[in-house]
Amino acid sequence: MNDIKNDINLKEAVSRREQQLPPMPEGLNEKVMGSLEEYDCLKKKTPLHRGRGWRWVFLAAACVAGFVVIFLAPPKSAEKQPPLALEKPRVESQESRVKGQESRVEGQESRVESQKITVTSRRPKAKSQRPKAKSQEPIAEPMLTEAEIERGALPEMNDPYLAIMEQMKDIRSLGEQVCQEVDQLMDNQVNLQ
């Protein structure tokens, strides 16, 4: 390494060669400054890009449009909704319910007189079929008083099991009547003999 550094001949040759190089031309730096401004390397010639502002406006408009489409647009068709959601809540008014109960009580009384059958069971409605009541309307049906229960003022149930039971009892009573008539006929024949 020292050999390289101590080579005075080479050092002198390089020095002479460097001195032969032409000096930097005057005005070159001014020319370069001009080109630097042209190339936007300096703030002086670098204003905000014109398209950049519009780009933000378009982006904001697209965001608003997307928001409107997602949150504010109505559903495309009612068919796509579940059937339960399409059902209207069956919340009766107080008066109509009382009237209905009275009519049911009358009907039941007549049936009790004819068939001596009283329906005492009351099944709750299925959860999924329960209508969603609005906040202004009563959420649940009013409870029956003891007097109403004694009168048999129970809501009519469309229970198929109970209906079959009633039919069977009718058939049984008819059968008993037929048996009684047959017995009477047999007795009459025996008396005649």
Add this chain to the structure above:
Amino acid sequence: MEKETNTLIQDLQHQKPAACQKLLTEYGPAVFRMVQRIITQREDAEEVYQDVFVKALRGIQNYNPKQASLGTWLSRIAYNESLNFLRSRKPNIIYIDDRELGSDSFEVPDDAPQDEHTIALLEQALSLLPPHEQAIISMFYYEEKSLADIAYITGSIPSTVGSQLSRIRKKLYRIIKTL
């Protein structure tokens, strides 16, 4: 001096025109010299000189003062830009290749006294070296840059630069034997 340089770097990072003017005034001559060592054509050298500062101002945000001084960093850009310019042009100058000069066993005179004839021959030999070798020799002997700085400029390591210098010197003495 260091404080002034740091201020200049900060101003350049903020793209202040005054700082740019100062950079050109202070570092321009050295950069132009580096370009001229590699590119002999004056118009081409001016064009590359301009490109060097455009590139420097665009990359000033990535400049790390811990790696090298501002002047060395600019020299690195100038060196690479000049060589890239030469590569983009068709080579019309043929330089002497090592293989044409025989083996490396040539003995270089150590501590030889100053000799005008040898100096003149070495000057001629220098012009026959490839541009990147001329630049390395000039940085070492004329600018007296350290091996670490030359390695940073050329994108090499100091030990490789030392080997290159030794090889180029031997080559020069082999060339003057042929002259």
